[in-house]
Amino acid sequence: xxxxxxxxxxxxxxxxxxxxxxxxxxxxxxxxxxxxxxxxxxxxxxxxxxxxxxxxxxxxxxxxxxxxxxxxxxxxxxxxxxxxxxxxxxxxxxxxxxxxxxxxxxxxxxxxxxxxxxxxxxxxxxxxxxxxxxxxxxxxxxxxxxxxxxxxxxxxxxxxxxxxxxxxxxxxxxxxxxxxxxxxxxxxxxxxxxxxxxxxxxxxxxxx
Amino acid sequence: xxxxxxxxxxxxxxxxxxxxxxxxxxxxxxxxxxxxxxxxxxxxxxxxxxxxxxxxxxxxxxxxxxxxxxxxxxxxxxxxxxxxxxxxxxxxxxxxxxxxxxxxxxxxxxxxxxxxxxxxxxxxxxxxxxxxxxxxxxxxxxxxxxxxxxxxxxxxxxxxxxxxxxxxxxxxxxxxxxxxxxxxxxxxxxxxxxxxxxxxxxxxxxxx
Numbered sequence: 077x078x079x080x081x082x083x084x085x086x087x088x089x090x091x092x093x094x095x096x097x098x099x100x101x102x103x104x105x106x107x108x109x110x111x112x113x114x115x116x117x118x119x120x121x122x123x124x125x126x127x128x129x130x131x132x133x134x135x136x137x138x139x140x141x142x143x144x145x146x147x148x149x150x151x152x153x154x155x156x157x158x159x160x161x162x163x164x165x166x167x168x169x170x171x172x173x174x175x176x177x178x179x180x181x182x183x184x185x186x187x188x189x190x191x192x193x194x195x196x197x198x199x200x201x202x203x204x205x206x207x208x209x210x211x212x213x214x215x216x217x218x219x220x221x222x223x224x225x226x227x228x229x230x231x232x233x234x235x236x237x238x239x240x241x242x243x244x245x246x247x248x249x250x251x252x253x254x255x256x257x258x259x260x261x262x263x264x265x266x267x268x269x270x271x272x273x274x275x276x277x278x279x280x281x282x283x284x
Numbered sequence: 285x286x287x288x289x290x291x292x293x294x295x296x297x298x299x300x301x302x303x304x305x306x307x308x309x310x311x312x313x314x315x316x317x318x319x320x321x322x323x324x325x326x327x328x329x330x331x332x333x334x335x336x337x338x339x340x341x342x343x344x345x346x347x348x349x350x351x352x353x354x355x356x357x358x359x360x361x362x363x364x365x366x367x368x369x370x371x372x373x374x375x376x377x378x379x380x381x382x383x384x385x386x387x388x389x390x391x392x393x394x395x396x397x398x399x400x401x402x403x404x405x406x407x408x409x410x411x412x413x414x415x416x417x418x419x420x421x422x423x424x425x426x427x428x429x430x431x432x433x434x435x436x437x438x439x440x441x442x443x444x445x446x447x448x449x450x451x452x453x454x455x456x457x458x459x460x461x462x463x464x465x466x467x468x469x470x471x472x473x474x475x476x477x478x479x480x481x482x483x484x485x486x487x488x489x490x491x492x
Contacts, residue, residue: 188450227484233449233464240448241441242396256441263471276435 093130096120100141104182109138109189138186139198145183146201149173153208163221166212166264170231171257174238178253179246181239188236206232223266234260252277301338304328308349312390317346317397346394347406353391354409357381361416371429374420374472378439379465382446386461387454389447396444414440431474442468460485 099120103111113134117124131137152172159165177184187202209228216222238256243249251274258273307328311319321342325332339345360380367373385392395410417436424430446464451457459482466481 223481225481225484229484229486230463230467233460233467233485236450237445237448237464240445242444252441255438256445259438259441259471260467263467265476268473268476273431273433276433276437277441278437 089130092120092122092126096122096127096130096137097141100137101182104138104141104186105180109134109182109185113137135198138182142183142186142198145176145180146187146198146205149176149183149187150201150205150208152176153205153212157208157212157215162212162215162219166216166222167261169209169212170234170261170264171254173235174253174257174260175250177235177238178241178249184235184239188232188239221266222264226264230264248277251275297338300328300330300334304330304335304338304345305349308345309390312346312349312394313388317342317390317393321345343406346390350391350394350406353384353388354395354406354413357384357391357395358409358413358416360384361413361420365416365420365423370420370423370427374424374430375469377417377420378442378469378472379462381443382461382465382468383458385443385446386449386457392443392447396440396447429474430472434472438472456485459483 096116100111100116103116103119113127114124116137117127120127127137131140153169156165156169159168177187186198206228209231213222213226213228213231217224217226234257238253241249241252241256243252254274255277262269262273304324308319308324311324311327321335322332324345325335328335335345339348361377364373364377367376385395394406414436417439421430421434421436421439425432425434442465446461449457449460449464451460462482463485470477470481
């Protein structure tokens with residue numbers, strides 16, 4: 077094969093991979109993780125075999141699709157852990173993670189889902205993040221600011237709950253998640269605080 | 285037509301209606317409100333035209349499907365409003381509604397969705413329930429037990445968030461919703477309380 081032909085083939089493969097990832101991210105974020113591989117292939121304008129060649133399983137596809145968000149997520153928790161005041165660090169993590177999850181529900185869903193052990197990279201990264209978060213919870217308790225009966229599982233619960241907040245407009249979802257994060261932080265406090273909450277959000281269904 | 289033939293026809297129609305409602309409740313509760321009418325018809329073993337004859341729109345179908353739960357939901361809020369202590373009444377309502385919604389996510393989804401004004405019965409009943417809840421919030425604030433900056437919308441937010449809590453087993457979902465309700469109540473308190481929270485729930489994804 078001539079060099080330029082090999083180059084062309086490689087470049088096509090790389091274009092395909094990037095396009096499949098972009099389509100998968102959008103599909104997972106807006107429709108959840110149930111979108112079939114053949115639908116991802118159709119929207120990427122490639123055959124299913126091409127998707128499978130790059131990503132042998134659906135899990136491999138979304139591990140790759142969410143690699144970047146996972147890195148951001150880990151960095152947020154690392155930053156919280158590095159804060160001089162562990163309670164402030166924990167509040168920052170809750171606020172940022174809930175906002176991040178409100179903006180990208182595909183990642184949120186992936187982060188709070190149970191997968192077979194085969195999805196090594198994704199679950200290993202997540203487990204590492206959760207272990208750091210566990211340490212932050214321990215320190216915030218030790219400082220006396222976090223209620224002693226709050227556990228790591230309560231943060232996972234808050235992340236899942238955050239996924240339930242529905243609104244068509246992303247800015248409304250973010251505002252509602254901010255209010256929700258403030259409520260969760262309030263419930264976690266060992267002692268009450270007069271800190272005002274962010275504005276309440278009027279979701280479409282409510283009557284006056 | 286002979287009387288027994290008319291009777292037979294009426295009885296078939298009534299059987300069909302009951303079967304369609306049972307199928308719709310199950311479908312909406314386990315798969316959400318996006319299940320197509322023709323799928324409901326298929327599972328009910330009738331033609332789509334039969335479903336449409338009983339329920340001209342999908343909204344009419346789920347108004348009928350959820351009529352009973354809506355009555356229970358209203359009764360819970362009425363009971364809360366009748367309590368001598370409005371804060372206790374409000375806590376009761378939050379606990380019972382979140383548990384109810386954890387058991388039947390179809391109703392929960394319907395309750396927190398925006399519908400066109402044509403769905404008169406469903407939205408009228410819901411608006412009536414929300415108005416009672418609004419009055420309960422006002423009284424609990426007046427008693428000094430509820431934070432002054434909590435509004436009706438925060439309860440709607442909690443209901444939606446509750447829908448995000450996923451677990452295959454219904455008992456795990458209920459336990460997680462109980463913990464969540466306790467956290468929400470904690471965040472609503474004007475003054476902190478040493479009341480212990482219900483047990484934390486370990487959701488499947490968490491690492492140790």
